[in-house]
Amino acid sequence: MSVKPKKHLGQHFLKDENIAKKIADTLSLQDYQDVLEIGPGMGVLTKYLLEKHINVHVIELDSESVEYLKGHFLNLANRIYEADFLKCDLKSLFNDLPFAIIGNFPYNISSQIVFKTLEIRESVPEFSGMFQKEVAQRICAKEGSKTYGILSVLTQAYYRAEYLFTVPPSVFNPPPKVDSGVLKLTRKDNYKLPCDEKLFFKVVKTGFQQRRKTLRNSLKTFNLSDNLKANTIFGQRPEQLSVTQFIELTSLIEKDTNQ
Structure with a gap:
């Protein structure tokens, strides 16, 4: 059984094992015990996260993907959440303990995922993921650039943003019409701002x-x-x-x- 990508959920399943492993390896695994993967689909990234010494949790809106994960990742068992990341009370899910966020994010909600992460920044020391290339570049843009904007300033006020590498459309099913970009956000040591x-x-x-x-x-x-x-x-x-x-x-x- 495999899961059919659903257009209305913005699903493009990554099928390249090397890229999945590279994304999993972007996490430092320091200062937290838990990692939350958003939109795991059929678990191509999940399996590389499960090789690490960390508690892996996944959140998935697509019920077909959830069934697939339950059948293929028995060691995830009670850490598969069928829910919408944007509406979920994540702090209570992790009992106020810190956790990292990772994922091959659906393009249609990727900016909202970053804004939601900023709202719970005290809980998220690290964040890695795949975006549409232009969005990843916008998050990492510096002043003076045409792409520098709200997302760049708000993210970089609290996190160090690094654009890591570009991913071509051919490694997805179905291939998106644009390149993708993987970035990493590392929360600053002093992330409380000296203003309101x-x-x-x-x-x-x-x-x-x-x-x-x-x-x-x-x-x-x-x-x-x-x-x-x-x-x-x-x-x-x-x-x-x-x-x-x-x-x-x-x-x-x-x-x-x-x-």
Whole structure:
């Protein structure tokens, strides 16, 4: 029995064993005992994770894949969760213990997977996975680049992002129309920001919603004082600011609105 890839779930099953092993080997396995694989399909990556000294858990929305995994990976037994990663209470699933995330992520929800991981960043010291190449490059992009945006800044505020390697369409069933890219996120040692973190998210998202405008114009809704808006940082466009400068900008706004 094999599982038929389902278009509505964005399934492209990896069939190259070498690439599956390479992705499994991206994890350092340090400072955590558990790893959660998202969307294992027929378990091509899962079997290489099971060779490591770690507790492997998998979360899969497709009931046909779940049946396949239960029949072929008896040692996973009670660690196969038929659920939607985006709606799951992961902290209670792991009793507030740290865990890594890994997967060959469905393209249609890959950005949402990163945003969800950022919400539970205190639980996730490490994250590796396969994305559409452009999305992986966007997450790892630096200031000044056209692809640098909300996803880049928010991710890199908390994690060190590394683009590892590119994967061609031919190693999937069915082949996607684009190349894929594997990246790794390693949480920074000091990942608590020295500013209001909710405000930081709001500043970054608002700034990039009108990325062609200067911050003086795109952040108008914050009702900032003329004195603050005279700061040279407000003459720049959001893609010109580094992650550190966005943190500094948030601190300036925080002080201004509290006066």
